[in-house]
Every structure is written in structure tokens, then in C-alpha cells.
Amino acid sequence: MTQPACIDDFEHLAKARLPKAAWDYYASGANDMETLQDNCEAFRRYRVRPRVLRDVSRIDTASDFLGFPASCPIGIAPSAMQCMAHPDGERATSQAVAQFQSCMILSTYSTTPLEEVVKPTNASYWFQLYLYQNRPVSADLIRRAERAGYRALVLTVDTPQVGRRLPDARNVFKLPKPWRLANFPKEFQILTASERAAAGRVNQGEMDELTNESLGNRSDTTLTWVECIPWLRQVTSLPIILKGILTQEDALLAVKHGCDGIIVSNHGGRQLDSVSASIDALPEVVAAVKGRLEVYVDGGIRRGSDVFKALALGAKGVFIGRPALWGLGYNGQQGVEEVLKILHDELRLTMALAGCRSIAEINPGCLCKSKFVPAKL
Numbered sequence: 001m002t003q004p005a006c007i008d009d010f011e012h013l014a015k016a017r018l019p020k021a022a023w024d025y026y027a028s029g030a031n032d033m034e035t036l037q038d039n040c041e042a043f044r045r046y047r048v049r050p051r052v053l054r055d056v057s058r059i060d061t062a063s064d065f066l067g068f069p070a071s072c073p074i075g076i077a078p079s080a081m082q083c084m085a086h087p088d089g090e091r092a093t094s095q096a097v098a099q100f101q102s103c104m105i106l107s108t109y110s111t112t113p114l115e116e117v118v119k120p121t122n123a124s125y126w127f128q129l130y131l132y133q134n135r136p137v138s139a140d141l142i143r144r145a146e147r148a149g150y151r152a153l154v155l156t157v158d159t160p161q162v163g164r165r166l167p168d169a170r171n172v173f174k175l176p177k178p179w180r181l182a183n184f185p186k187e188f189q190i191l192t193a194s195e196r197a198a199a200g201r202v203n204q205g206e207m208d209e210l211t212n213e214s215l216g217n218r219s220d221t222t223l224t225w226v227e228c229i230p231w232l233r234q235v236t237s238l239p240i241i242l243k244g245i246l247t248q249e250d251a252l253l254a255v256k257h258g259c260d261g262i263i264v265s266n267h268g269g270r271q272l273d274s275v276s277a278s279i280d281a282l283p284e285v286v287a288a289v290k291g292r293l294e295v296y297v298d299g300g301i302r303r304g305s306d307v308f309k310a311l312a313l314g315a316k317g318v319f320i321g322r323p324a325l326w327g328l329g330y331n332g333q334q335g336v337e338e339v340l341k342i343l344h345d346e347l348r349l350t351m352a353l354a355g356c357r358s359i360a361e362i363n364p365g366c367l368c369k370s371k372f373v374p375a376k377l
């Protein structure tokens with residue numbers, strides 16, 4: 001292949017370059033990976049209803065993330081440990097997003113300190129948060145994110161425990177040296193198998209170690225609506241986005257608790273296997289919130305036409321997870337830029353061929369459902 005021409009090409013190129021354990025960590029979903037597969041297939045059950053003869057000589061993809069302008073409504077979802085994909089890791093992703101003027105959500109489990117990721121540009125940076133039982137640790141992360149210039153906090157709510165990803169269990173996955181979870185001091189780092197043995201712990205695989213017991217502080221499995229959102233409101237004035245909402249019931253609770261946004265997401269099929277594809281959960285969430293907060297979606301977006309479909313179903317914007325990691329693994333910053341550019345170009349072409357000249361013109365009437373799901377060529 002001389003030049004990658006679509007997102008799937010980046011997947012193949014990155015796979016050929018990355019060590020197996022890193023590839024498996026990025027690629028895998030939970031258990032039988034039904035949701036992972038459905039995230040992509042569900043887009044194929046929607047068909048576009050194109051309008052013609054509408055002067056599509058100028059296509060405008062300008063959008064915004066929480067009011068901050070963006071060149072198009074495609075942002076980067078938080079994914080942990082990006083230095084395994086490329087030594088420049090999160091820095092490279094950030095540079096690409098800055099060039100592209102869109103939005104990057106940085107994972108708590110970044111392999112680059114959060115302060116070194118934000119660029120002085122018009123791009124938006126949001127910080128993804130896992131809350132720990134040891135709340136001062138979380139409060140400290142929030143204050144650092146505020147000082148560094150992050151514009152929103154994204155609380156991931158679908159991960160009270162980490163889903164079981166079988167390839168990681170088989171590989172006994174651990175973050176390879178010299179990389180570290182750069183937002184935490186040394187005592188929070190992941191133990192190696194021998195360190196675990198020395199500490200007398202059962203060797204149950206690194207992912208279990210990483211989060212269920214993890215970081216010396218333990219992810220807080222006791223989180224509830226009534227406790228954690230008011231706590232967040234008390235420690236920060238940044239907008240709060242909940243990531244991992246899949247039902248109208250929880251969407252309504254997000255509205256009730258004064259959240260600023262929702263990301264409809266199943267964590268890229270990595271948490272509870274057999275939940276709905278995110279694009280299938282989107283309409284009920286959009287209908288429930290009735291415009292009272294911003295609704296974004298991630299999961300399975302591999303084409304500009306997928307972005308178009310998500311917007312038609314009411315998403316304010318979309319986030320991509322693995323495609324950015326593939327671009328990064330293939331060619332660092334340039335690879336992520338190419339991934340964003342291809343999706344942007346595809347979105348623009350879809351809009352032109354569907355007769356939509358601006359993001360505002362994309363609406364539910366642009367889509368219909370199809371029972372026929374074409375086989376992937």
C-alpha cells in the first residue's frame with residue numbers, strides 16, 4: 001500500500017507496526033466483542049436520503065464543542081497509554097488536533113503529563129476523569145487540569161470496574177517500560193508480575209491490577225448520582241460531561257443533575273459486552289434530553305458517512321477512539337492528521353452528495369433505516 005485511503009487502511013498499517021500486546025490492548029473489546037462489532041455494523045443499517053439540485057458548491061463543516069469553534073464536529077475520544085502506539089504519544093495527537101482545530105479528550109491514564117498535552121491554540125482540550133476513593137487525588141487532578149487550560153471535565157461513568165478483555169488477560173498485559181501513567185506519582189504505577197508476586201498478590205492480569213485494585217487508590221465503585229455530581233460541582237466550575245450514557249433514564253438524570261453534556265458511548269465495546277451499539281442508543285437519549293444539554297456520540301465511527309448519520313440522529317458531534325490510535329501507530333502526528341483529514345473529506349463529500357451545505361442542514365429526514373445490512377467487502 002503506497003498511501004492509506006480510508007480508515008481501515010490505517011488499521012492494517014498500524015497492526016503491522018505495533019507489538020502484539022499493544023495492538024491487542026487497543027483492538028480488543030470485552031468478552032465476545034459483540035458490542036464492538038455491532039458499533040460498526042449498526043451504521044450500515046442506516047441509509048442516507050439524498051436531496052438533489054441544491055447548489056453544493058460551498059460546503060461548510062464548521063461546528064463547535066461546548067461553544068468553542070471547531071473546523072468540523074469530529075473530536076478525539078480519550079484513550080489510555082498512547083505512547084505504546086508511538087513514542088510521541090499524546091503530544092502527537094494533541095498537535096494533530098491543534099492543526100485541525102477540533103477537540104481532544106485526554107485520558108486520566110495518559111502516558112504524557114496532562115500539562116504537556118495542551119497546546120496554545122484554538123483547539124479544545126477536555127480532561128477525562130476516573131474518580132478514586134481517595135478523593136484528594138481526584139481533586140488534585142481536577143485542579144491541575146483547570147490550571148493547564150482544559151475546558152471541560154469528562155467523567156467516565158461506564159467503568160466502575162474494568163471489562164474483561166480476553167486478549168489482555170492472555171497477554172498478562174502491562175504497560176511496557178519506559179512508559180508510565182504520567183499523571184500519577186510513582187507509588188500509583190502498575191506493578192509488574194514479579195512485584196505483584198513479591199507483594200503476595202494473586203497474578204490475575206494487569207488490567208485487573210490496573211483499575212480494580214489500582215493506582216494505590218482504588219477506583220471508586222460506590223459512585224452515585226446524588227454524591228458524585230454535587231462533589232464535582234463543589235470542586236470545579238468547569239462544564240461536566242458524562243461519558244458512557246446509553247439510556248433515556250440516565251440521560252434524564254444527567255439533565256436533572258445539571259450536567260452540561262453527555263457522550264453516548266459503550267466505551268468502544270470494552271466494558272459491558274452485549275449492550276447496544278452507541279448509534280442505536282443515540283436516538284432515545286436525544287429524544288429524552290430535548291436540547292437541554294449537548295449530546296455527543298462515540299463508537300464505531302470509521303467513515304465520514306458515519307459522522308453524517310450520527311449528526312442526522314441528533315448528535316452535536318462525534319469522537320473517534322481507535323482510528324486516532326491507528327493513525328498514531330502508523331505515523332505519529334502526521335498519521336493522526338491524515339485520519340482526521342480523511343474523515344473530514346468524507347464528511348464533506350457525503351454532505352455534498354446528500355444536498356446538505358452546512359452542519360445545521362443535516363437532520364433526521366436525511367436518513368432511513370434499512371433491514372438489509374451489506375456484507376463488508
Ligand SMILES: Cc1cc2nc3c(=O)[nH]c(=O)nc-3n(C[C@H](O)[C@H](O)[C@H](O)COP(=O)(O)O)c2cc1C
Pocket residue numbers: 025026027039077078079080107108109128156243265266267268269270298299300301319320321322323
Ligand atoms: C485503547 C483504548 C483505551 C481507552 N481508554 C479510555 C480511557 O482511558 N478513558 C475513557 O473514558 N475511555 C477510554 N476508551 C474508550 C474511548 O474513549 C471511546 O469510548 C471508544 O474508543 C470509542 O470507540 P471507537 O474506538 O470505535 O472509536 C478507550 C478506548 C480504547 C480503544
Ligand SMILES: CC(C)CC(=O)C(=O)O
Pocket residue numbers: 080109159162210211267270
Ligand atoms: C486503564 C483503562 C481502564 C483505560 C480504559 O478505559 C480502557 O482501556 O478502555
